[in-house]
Amino acid sequence: MNHFYIFLAFITMLFTCSPASNVDEPLVKTTQYAIYKDKVVQGKDTAFVKSGQHIVSNYISPASQTYSNFIKYKFSINEKDNELPVGEDHWVVIEPDMKEAPTVKFGEKPEAPSNIEPKMLPPNYTFTFRVDVSDVLNAFKSKGFFETLDGSRIAESDFKGFYIAGNAEPLSWDFVNLDNKKMKLQPTSNPNIYEITLVLNPYDDKVRDIKEWKQSLALEQAPKFSSDIPLVDAMFNMSMEEAFKTIEPDSTLRTGTKWAGVWTRDVSFSTFLAFAYLYPENAKISLLKKVKRGRIIQDTGSGGAWPISSDRTIWCIAAWEIYKVTGDADWLNTIYPIIKNTLEDDDKTLRNEETNLYCGESSFLDWREQTYPKWMDNKDIFASYNLGTNAIHYQARRILTEIAKIKGDSFEKYETEAESIKKGMNHHFRLPETSFYIQYLYGRNDMIPSQRFEALGNALSILFDVADPEFAEDVIDNAPTTAYGTSCIFPQIPDIPPYHNNAVWPFVQAFWNLAAAKTENDAALTHGIASIYRPAALFLSNYENMVASTGDFKGTEINSDRMLWSIAGNLAMIYRVFLGMSFEIDGLHFDPFVPHAFQGEKTLTNFKYRNAVLDITVKGHGKKITSFLLDGKTMSNAVISHDLVGHHTVEILLQADATSYSHLNAFEN
Structure with a gap:
């Protein structure tokens, strides 16, 4: 695997540029793009930062120019993946002037494609798909139900329709949203044949070459940020505006x-x-929406929900963070039994006493073939042990330990459980031949390690102190990084379309950046921040994901702009990295890390912390705090007490520390 040539570009940039001196010098420069104080340039595409409230971008997705005529698809009953086994799809190569695919029979095993040489399909290509559903309809008539390949029965009375899913826009593998995407087939004159006509490679030639974001909300009660880098200011303002727009009429977060x-x-x-x-x-209201019978609700995953997917305990970390921010005792009383009930259920269902690990699907990586071998079914995924999911289970038990201490209850059991998970993680996920934690253990008769790199799990393991400081540095130092960011997994899985595979997710990148800041790796953090700012500026929104090989927002299986966790990840670069905020029971701690490329003065005003309002200024770069002033007075610790009241100023002066280092393990994707 060849090292990617951006590494030398990064080293040159980090040690020869004077990033704060000239707007014509790039802050960050790679072979794919460059980030300046007031613009982002990627080939012929540029996002110009007119001010902190205005960005103009001429970016147009190149996806329509690379749209393949080799289409994979399968049919569905009631928006379920229930026609063919995982990894088996119908397919068609659309030749010139071809207007329809051959009619296939529902559930009939397709021939495997061979010697396919895909070509580009022209934009806005009208094409028809048909399926013979006679077996399904006959079963409804004779038995009153149809039995799918996994043995599930669909009653005739429950039948909603036939749908199509696939790998090329507007087709999607997002089965649960096929109806919303208008992928329902319609009957033809032959009652056994259903069809749908779609416009493949959709492209709107009326899309303007120049698009812009202008701040439209005053947000007078919100914090205000300013720096000597207009791009950073614009990223903050755009993300704060998008954050406010996520608030729904019922006060939940969209x-x-x-x-x-x-x-x-x-x-x-x-x-x-x-x-x-x-x-x-709003975060409280949203979290409580995900509680039922005094327990946390698990999001859907490969197996439907808990216990095959078991990362619901990330809720505990969010709920605890709210308590540390607010000090709200009533909130603590609310979340305590919910967390305790949930973890007790998990102990009974998920815990393996031999490995000290908890089974279940990868946290957030919940789309089966995107990160798991095709032969694995839901039972196999349930029986596997994932790095990120176990990091969350570990931290949840640390949190329950702390809450029990506050409440004066017995805590030793939870503390012991947490330490057991940590021990199990370091024993099973940390191998001598790898310089980072492995992805998961999987198998049937014997568990074997998947030595693929998983970004979120490694980041959480560093942030939650599963990794000791020395190994944490090794992880950031040696983890593979692609041109457009730290991909969810590495290496990518061949012949699997981008989504979790071959993709960069800004919220994952944000957690990776927090881990890079913790280990004081300037190069990794610089590249990580650039990997969030580049797409947000060019695309004029915080999209959920992008293709790792192209950096484009089009081409992944599902995507959306103004994504909640992408917005949060962008904002965390200001609050948690540049300003270094960390909320603890005793107060607001500051541990900023400003990379060399982003050096300068940064000011946040009107930040509300409990009963105080803070105006915070950070000057310089690096991680070493040389002075911490509260209202002009030097303080011995960089901490704002939880009981501070009123309006105050905080000034932090940074200096590059000799212990900080810069290394980026850049790879071809």
Whole structure:
């Protein structure tokens, strides 16, 4: 695997540029793009920062120019993946002037494609798909139900329709939203044949070459940020505006422009990154929407929900963060039994006493073939042990330990459980031949390690202190980094379309950046911040994901702008990295890390912390605090007490520390 040539560009940039001196010099320069104080340039595409409230971008997705004529698809009953086994799809190569695919029979095993040489399909290509559903309809008539390949029965009275899913826009593998995407087939003159006509490679030639974001909301009660880097100011203002727009009429936090409602993991990761300290009441309401019978609701995953997917305990981390921010005793009383009930259920169902690990699907990586071998079914995924999921289970038990101490209850059991998980993680996920934690253990008769790198799990293991400081540095130092960011997994899985595979997710990048800041790796953090700012500026919104190989927002299986956790990740770069905020029981701690490329003065005003309002200024770069002033007085610790009242100023002076280092393990994707 060849090292990617941006590494030398980064080293040159980090040690030869004077990033604060000239707007014509790039802050960050790679072979793919460059970030300046007032613009982002990627080939012929540029996002110009006119001011902190105005960005103009001429970016147009190149996806329509690379749209393949090799289409994979399968049919569905009632928006379920229930026609063919995982990894088996119908397919068609659309030749010139071809207007329809051959009619296939529902459930019939397709021939495997061979010697396919895909070509580009022209934009706005009208094409028809047909399916013979006679077996399904005959079963309804004779038995009153149809039995799918996994043995599930669909009663005739429950039948909603036939749908199509696939790998090329407007087709999607997002089965649960096929009806919303208008992927329902219609009957033809032959009652056994259903069809749908779609416009493949959709492209709107009326899309303007120049698009812009202008701040439209005053947000007078919100904190205000300013620096000597207009791009950073614009990223803050755009993300703060998008954060406010996520608040629904019922006071919950919307998941994204295209995704209504509250999702456990989305709102929980978002709450930790930003919403606990920006909109704690909305975060509370949203979290409580994901509680039933005094227990946390698990998001859907490969197997439907808990216990195959078992990362619902990320809720505990979000709920605890709100308490540390607000000090709200009533909130603590509310979340204590919910966390305790949930963890007790998990102990009975998920815990393996031999490994000291908890089974279940990868946290957030919940789309089976995107990160698991095709032969693995839901039972196999349930029986596996994932790095990120166990990091969350570990931290949840540490939190329950702390809450029990506050309440004066017995805590030793939870403390012991947490230490057991940590021991199990370091024994099973940390191998001599790898310089980072492995992805998961999997198998049937014997568990074997998947030595693929998983970004979120490694980041959480560093942030939650599963990794000792020396190994944490090794992880950041040696983890593979691609041109457009730290991909969810590495290496990518061949022949699997981008989503979790071959993708960069800004919220994952944000957690990776927090881990890089903790280990004081300037190069990794610089590249990580650039990997969040580049797409947000060019795309004029905080999209959920992008293709790792192209950096484009089009081409992944599902995507949306104004995504809650992407917004939170962008804002965390200001609050948690540049300003270094960390909320603890005793107060607001500061541990900023400003990379060399982003050096300069940064000021946040009107930040509300409990009963205090803070105006905070950070000067310089690096991680070493040389002075910490509260209202002009030197303080011995960089901490604001939880009982501080009134309006105050905080000034932090940084100096590059000789112990900080810069290394980026850049790879070809």
